[in-house]
Amino acid sequence: MDKADESNVIPVTSLDDEQQTSQHTIKAENCNSPSYLAVESTEVVNANDAYSSALQLESSLNESANDSYVQVEGLLKLPQLESTRISITDADLSKVQSESGDSQNPLNAGFVKPNYDNQSSSKLDPNEISVFIESDSDAGQLSQQLESEDNAQPYSGIDSNMECLNKSISSASETEESIDVAESTNHNLPASSLDVLVEDLNDSVLSVSGNQELNQHVEAEDSILPGPEGDSFAEVLMDSSIVLQLNQDPTKGVPECNVLPTENGVLKESVLPEDKEPNIVNEVAVSKSQEPFNAEKSISVNHTVEEQSDNVKIDDHDDAHLNDETTNSDPEVEQLMKLPDTVSQLTSKDGVKVYLVGTAHFSLESQEDVAKTILMTRPRVVVVELCVSRLNILRYDEKTILEEAKNLNMDKVRSTIKQYGAVQGALYLLFLSTSAHLTRQLGMAPGGEFRRAYHEGRNVQGCRIHLGDRPIHVTLHRALAALSLWQKAKLVWHLLLNRGPISAEEVERCKQKDLLEEMLEEMTGEFPPLSRVFVQERDLCLAHSLQLAAADAASEARSNSQLNEPPTVVGVVGIGHIAGISRYFEKVSESDVRKVMSIPPQTMASRIFVVSFKFSVLGLACYGCYKVIPKAMEVEVEIRDDYEHEDVDLLYTPVNIPGRGVDDVMFVEQFEGCACSGSCGVGVYCGCVRNRMPFYYSGGGLTDSDNPPDLIYECHVHCQCEAECSNRLVQKGPHAGLALIDAGAKGIGLHCKVDLLKGAFVCEYAGEVIGAEEARRRYAIQKKMGHRNYIFALREHFGKANSPTLTYIDPSYIGNIGRYINHSCDPNLLIVPVRTDTVIPKLCLFARRDISALTELTFDYGGGVEPIQGVPDGWSDGTACLCMTSICRHFLPFDYSLG
């Protein structure tokens, strides 16, 4: 992003959510026959068989729509997670406190209470993720802002909604198929284990009958058993011999949990009849001002924290013996009723039970432990040892990660560099190859315990997931700052070169221990400060997150007058953090956390290190390009796109990339090129331009922007013409000088800092190309969440085809600078589909008229060249248009295929 125009450039964080939401609350029935704009594409002018290519495209993307226009709708607000990420100043803190009603604890700003009223827990918003500690994107800004530890402010985030995460995650993880690892020779686990894992994940989704509103994603239908009369009833198949039956009364906050044995999956009679249920009274001291909770939990932990660490003292009133009174004589059932050995229990000062599951990142057992603990304790909050930047761990499923690991070949290297640019691409590849290396060696992907926690947490009524870890970049900055220049160099060397095969013994160790702890233990001798930064400081942060989660759960239960049993919290953390967390729990103050949340100013040594690291990565990338990009006869024109997103959660792509529901093959170069020598200018019969006038004038714009072509074919990699050929424009990248602006209630907008001539190419609207079903799925979620919509539906008619070809482009998460352009009913840009070497169109924006510098750039989301009045009903989703032009049609255009 060009940063020169600072006055107007705004960070994504400044979005006004209320305003955004209000735009979406206008009901569709208010829609007063708004008009829409359409461009019909009826001509295929490429000598290559574009028509059949288009049919191919159509068969993949087309839905049964009848209309025949280029129709555009831009739509989605970023998930709240992304759009509300803020760096908290004192003023912000007090604002958030007053909004959240918590004037005591400024760090509570990270927790936003679920939407419930005081009477009914059934109104709890079950789909909520709270992010405790978040960070702003720009570490540079951050270090300027936080010049010393003393004046540093903590980063704190506002809630995000689980739906956002659902969206991100489920977009990558509909694990209907089992993982195919048979082809990989390196996997240490047999394919069947992974099959079991995936099936297990699917099976573990609660099957629900009755009025459980939240469990709508019912799977494993055939495992539903009839429930006791009048009760909502759910069951989870834990393994072949046991069913956990969860009798859920929607009027109660936390369901009771009976463990019922089965024979071959058939329910046997309950071994815990109601009158025999253990009824344990919680003896935990609570603050006098608060009402106590009456404990009635029928679960047991097998050991206390003392067993793990001599240093740790845990609450005297720990009820680890909770089940001692159970008169259950079946040892198998008794064992199953116990929480796993890896679980330690803490009790907050409010009497909230905090169950800490100590996990290893590559362990199936850990995943099972997490699942069992969540099922048995039915927590209100699950705190995971992740931060926002590590949400990818949840986003990518086992299958995706394993496939990435298997498919990391030269083609991938090449396309990644092409897609993300040299530095970002090289870094991404480094990350990918490191994870791929580990994943290949271990036969499973890291983070399964967090994915399991997420999935199980979703199934618990009212449960929220908290990201409890310190932002990774804060940790990395602090770690780097703590090392001397020499130590830094050694560390990078160590990380880059430490890539040998992992022995069977090491594999086992990884499965039993937190890999990070293991590595740090090994390196502590050489890099003593790392242990402090990576382990102790994070113990402190995690303990604080758990404190907040417990306090949050307690106050929520109190406001719901649920005093019968203490609410529970589950923490899923690396096993090496248990001792430290237990030591700090309920002892961490806000100022302690502030101290470890700050980023010390960069020393000269750090700066030198960072610069040389960037250079070496760039060097590696260049070397990679040199090695892998074939130096054939093809004329490659490099795209120049130096823009980037300010929101670190967005990925920048200068060109369209394949998303879900679209075959990658569509992106493979397909068109043959022209045979022109030199430039394909006026008077030259070019296979791409054919008998038309050239599409572009030589300065870089549309020759006739009053009558723009329906579609454009540019010369490309397979053409014989020169790189400077006049028929290559959009492939060279966006116009210089584009910058983000604050567009008021419309959110972010875009302008150009220099004048634009009529016809000038401004930029592409690039993002993920997704299938129709995926587009509808994403749109539905966005709409439900009241988020902005970025999905652009392009309708094209080819030749005599009856139905249009639909292409959906979504830059919501991965996109280019074009995603910030707002709609206007009297726009200054127009949109034309341009194809280069593949059938996938590029949505290209050109100036409709001369545009003076700093004017907001807009295009008509309904596509087209000239505004057309009279949009038929259904071509708006009711979002009010704020373009303020005299010919405003009052509503944003909308492609009905999304609705």
Ligand SMILES: C[S@@+](CC[C@H](N)C(=O)[O-])C[C@H]1O[C@@H](n2cnc3c(N)ncnc32)[C@H](O)[C@@H]1O
């Ligand atoms: C493609 S995005 C444009 C960038 C967006 N303003 C942002 O902040 O990222 C489309 C969304 O922006 C908002 N928007 C764009 N043009 C608008 C307009 N004329 N009136 C109201 N909202 C508009 C709507 O929320 C729409 O869903």
